[in-house]
Amino acid sequence: MIEKLDDINDDLVAFMAMLIAMPILFYALYISDLYFQRRPLSLNSALVYIVIGILFVGGLTFKMVKRFNLRRKMRLGYDGEVATGQELNRLMLNGYHVYHDFVADKFNIDHIVVGPAGVFAVETKARAKPTSNNRKEDAQVIYDGGCIRFPTWKEIKPLEQAKIQAEWLARWLSSATGEQTQVRAVLTLPGWFVTRTASDGIPVINPKQFMSIAKPVNGKLLDDRRIKSIVHQIDQHCRNIESKTVKGLGGRN
Numbered sequence: 303m304i305e306k307l308d309d310i311n312d313d314l315v316a317f318m319a320m321l322i323a324m325p326i327l328f329y330a331l332y333i334s335d336l337y338f339q340r341r342p343l344s345l346n347s348a349l350v351y352i353v354i355g356i357l358f359v360g361g362l363t364f365k366m367v368k369r370f371n372l373r374r375k376m377r378l379g380y381d382g383e384v385a386t387g388q389e390l391n392r393l394m395l396n397g398y399h400v401y402h403d404f405v406a407d408k409f410n411i412d413h414i415v416v417g418p419a420g421v422f423a424v425e426t427k428a429r430a431k432p433t434s435n436n437r438k439e440d441a442q443v444i445y446d447g448g449c450i451r452f453p454t455w456k457e458i459k460p461l462e463q464a465k466i467q468a469e470w471l472a473r474w475l476s477s478a479t480g481e482q483t484q485v486r487a488v489l490t491l492p493g494w495f496v497t498r499t500a501s502d503g504i505p506v507i508n509p510k511q512f513m514s515i516a517k518p519v520n521g522k523l524l525d526d527r528r529i530k531s532i533v534h535q536i537d538q539h540c541r542n543i544e545s546k547t548v549k550g551l552g553g554r555n
Contacts (some may be wrong), residue, residue, distance in 0.1 A: 310373045317366045317384055342439070348360065382428025383412055385492040390415060390424065390510040393516075399533050406474070411467050418523045419516040423471045425464035428459075429490055429523050443494045447502030450491075464489045464504055478535040480526070484519060485510045488512075 330353055339422035371410070383402070390400045390413055403410050413424035431440045432453050444451040449458050467486035475483040490509040505515040518524070523534075 303518060306376060308495045310369050310376070314366060314369050314373070317362050321359065321362055324355065325545070328355065346409045357445065378428045378430060379426075382492045383426050384425065385428075386426040386509040387413060389492075390512060393417065393512065395397065398516075399529070399536075400449045401536055404471075404536070404540065406467065406470055407466065411471060414471070414536060415512070415516070416524075416529060416536070417516070418529070419518045420524060421471070421475065421483060421532060422488050422516070423464065423468040423485050424490055424512075425460065425467060426490045426492065427460045429494070431493070438495075441495050443496045443506075445496055445500075445503070445506045447498075447500035449487075450506060460489055461504060461506070468504075475532055475535060478539075479528075479531045481531070483532065486519075 309522070326417050331351070338379065387400075387402050393415060394400055396417070398415055401414040401416075403412065404414050411517050412426045413422075415422040415424060415462050429452060434440055439455055450460065464487040469486045472483055472485040475485065487504040489504060489506045490512075493505065494508060496506055496508055496511075507515060
């Protein structure tokens with residue numbers, strides 16, 4: 303996420319530099335025509351410069367607005383993941399193992415929690431709240447087990463995404479440990495108050511409420527041996543992912 307934000311910032315800096323350089327370029331063209339070609343600026347030439355300038359500025363402005371909107375959206379998502387991660391890290395005081403940004407097949411699992419209550423694949427979705435005179439209603443989410451209803455819109459896709467990621471992790475851990483491993487999907491909405499109206503569907507919670515759903519399936523706790531086996535496989539996978547920073551430093555003496 304940070305790397306993508308850096309790329310967007312680099313694009314914005316480049317676009318701004320191009321906007322600043324455009325008047326200088328046009329002035330240089332004008333001076334070239336005036337002094338080297340001995341050709342004064344005509345009405346047609348001025349119109350050509352104006353049209354090109356408008357198209358150039360319009361195109362760059364359009365691209366910059368798209369980048370700004372994307373950066374705002376990604377920044378909101380990153381802040382949401384950080385907020386959820388900080389809440390989940392508190393579970394380590396209770397003996398849980400917490401992992402963030404786990405690399406899977408062509409996607410990342412935002413958070414993984416492993417402990418006596420089981421294994422959880424946690425997907426985080428950060429959403430900006432609407433603004434009205436009723437702040438309590440602005441921060442309220444209704445979840446009926448199949449759909450998340452925000453104040454002015456509704457979503458289903460995050461539920462499907464969380465389920466797919468949990469299913470993938472269950473298959474991967476079962477294969478890696480040699481024992482059938484159940485993984486429960488959890489969707490967190492940092493900053494929102496979630497009201498659940500049905501018992502069906504995966505848990506959708508504010509990350510501060512995680513301990514309320516961290517309960518073993520059928521009352522059966524994971525023993526220390528199973529926890530160590532699962533944690534070992536996740537640790538090994540995480541350590542096998544070489545960061546770009548490490549790769550960049552590897553070629554230097």
